[in-house]
Amino acid sequence: MYNVDDTIVSLASGPLGAIGIIRLSGGESFQISKKILKPTYAFEKPVSNRAYLLKIVDENGKLLDRAMVITYISPKSYTGEDMVEIFCHNSPYIVKKALKLFINSGARQAREGEFSFRAFINGKMDLSQAEAVNELISSETEREHSIAINHIEGKLSVKINDIKQSIIDLIAEIEVRLDDTYEEMDDINADKLFLATEDIRNRIKKLSDSFSKANFVKNGIKVAIVGTPNSGKSSLLNSIIGYERAITSDIPGTTRDTVEEKAHINGFKTLLIDTAGIREHSADDIEKEGMRRTVKAIREADVVIYLSDISACDNNDEKIAIKIIEDNIKPDAKLIKVFSKSDLKRKKEKDENYIEVSAKTGDNIQMLMDEITKGYEKGIDTAYDEIITSERHYRALSIALNDINMSLQKIKNKEYELVVEHLRSALADMEDILGKTTSDDVLESIFKNFCVGK
């Protein structure tokens, strides 16, 4: 997929900021750099991880810029190859011109993820760690960041490797007993084998379970705000995100579509969904379609906020709204009941099941936000020491789990050849996560999601 013999070059920084970073990696890094970066002593006897202040000069020897330059000697670099990193002034002209000089001197423009790909094939990191580099760059919250950094530090790899080793040990133990040449070995102890296999199953299951349970870390907690028209849904959404996003109006039925807004609440990524109001007699088809989308939003939500206007008398539409929520909410979703417009004159009886908020004064909005995120901390931080966030890992673990379950079945039937077969298949899935057996097209699809220069 990538030619790994070339020396590659790329810009590694973005258009903003004062410093532009150019990276060079491959066997010719020092030879090529010598032609452009002066004086050349840094590349005659390169020292690893050493910084130099050098001149970038063009083909005519004209000064382009002065730059900090770091030399790395294989294998002590990000890619495992000889590398040079140049920190120059981030003018579009300078970085473009410098790149061109490197390319004219024999380097090739790197493709997306090519530096990380080289790190992977040179054994600097396994595939799950390389994937985490991307997660790290795109992480938006502290929680996402800490999961990604754990993956990069290899905590997930250690877990997968441990499981892999346990499977290998088991296979060896069975095979040696199936082989007639080792007659002196005692017979297979089915109970012991079952327990050991079960232990592997539990370890895989815990990892794969973490994917769905921690899904909100990556995709956000989905919060649907539901209520009758005019109950203050859009105003509540605005007051949570702190600026006007949804159109508010005192004409009932203005929000006819669901409006989604990302927000960080108490450090959690959330997706707030402002829904069309529920009422018995919808005016037209557009409003009916809006209601259908409201139902869909309730079905997909992790948290449903039911909003009821404290300044309005109890009415039939509210009863319908509650009923629709109860009929459609996910079994493990959270329902938070809220009285809105608490600054207005109360027409509803006090109810301890309701939080009273005012979008107008901000009263109790923080309390509501705490209620939204309550339980999520505990849910992941204590139950899982390692969390799967990659769809690819999840799939591999699910298939492995299936194979382990089959092995357990076959142990019961004392069909040990088949036990080994399923264990081998589970083993292959573990190796797939680490990238040991991953096919080129899968590798390509992973690395092409990286930015150029990473």
Ligand SMILES: Nc1nc2c(ncn2[C@@H]2O[C@H](COP(=O)(O)OP(=O)(O)O)[C@@H](O)[C@H]2O)c(=O)[nH]1
């Ligand atoms: N006094 C007061 N009025 C509010 C409050 N929240 C919303 N409103 C008003 O109630 C009306 C309906 O609000 P809106 O957010 O559009 O309701 P939605 O139809 O449920 O989205 C608007 O006139 C808002 O200004 C509040 O907390 N206090």
Ligand SMILES: [Mg+2]
């Ligand atoms: Mg609205």
